[in-house]
Amino acid sequence: MVTSNKKQPQSNIFLATCTSRQVLHLIADQWTALVIYALEGGTKRFSQLLTQIDGISKKMLSQTLRDMERNGLVQRVVYPVVPPRVEYSLTTLGQTLIEPITALRIWAEEHLDEVKEARVKHDQTEHISVQEQVASLVQQREQH
Amino acid sequence: MVTSNKKQPQSNIFLATCTSRQVLHLIADQWTALVIYALEGGTKRFSQLLTQIDGISKKMLSQTLRDMERNGLVQRVVYPVVPPRVEYSLTTLGQTLIEPITALRIWAEEHLDEVKEARVKHDQTEHISVQEQVASLVQQREQH
DNA sequence: CGGAATCCTTTTGGATACTG
């Protein structure tokens, strides 16, 4: 199970300085994954995305798209018309994200019920703190 | 390309009320994915996780673990000893997340260079606003 | 050791108004 020599010293994802960890954070926000889903079907306009992605604000969409463009995930094309028309599409790099992100969506859909059930169960249960657990258990041991 | 009838009315992931979208958000935070990676190797203690996951604070780790436990992803076992010993491990449900999350990590590692390059290129480029682009292009059209 | 509780700063994000 010992892997061969790593190419880079920063390949330990647990290090804060690890680049792939930073890249991971690109997608770990509320909206990026949804934008990728939305653009999977092809080019979309700003207003289309705004409508399709329920709950996102103008500000957040704009910000998310800007970041994604900066990271090379989406391409923005501005048409010189009035009123302005701006179209967004996935770059080749962005398209490579569809697969892993879809895997996550499928996981969510498949295990949604289990998560919901776990949550209900957890919320129904009385939860004593770790201190209390330890304290009471230690006391039991001392008594016998 | 028309998909067959969906089972649930909430199966549109773009809706804010969509449950799978909410489930997606479970993982879309800074730390959950890293905790799953860390627990992939087996049971770990709180302090081990704190050490292994560089940059996480006690508070964040505690919070993340609590949420994950609530969602049925991790199991917590408290040992009645002083000082207390608490061990965390992935549940069966949590283990099913390893695969899709690993896919994301692999993506990050494979495309890290492209993202970095895109970022450098983007930051080197002068960016005029959409308004300016439209304005100047419209002006060009009017002149000829 | 494994937290919970408190305080306090930073960040996030919504609402609104404005622009070409």
Next chain:
DNA sequence: CAGTATCCAAAAGGATTCCG
């Protein structure tokens, strides 16, 4: 239409202290 700018409220998160 597709944003940007500003203001403001809420949330996130670090540091510290305390606890069994």
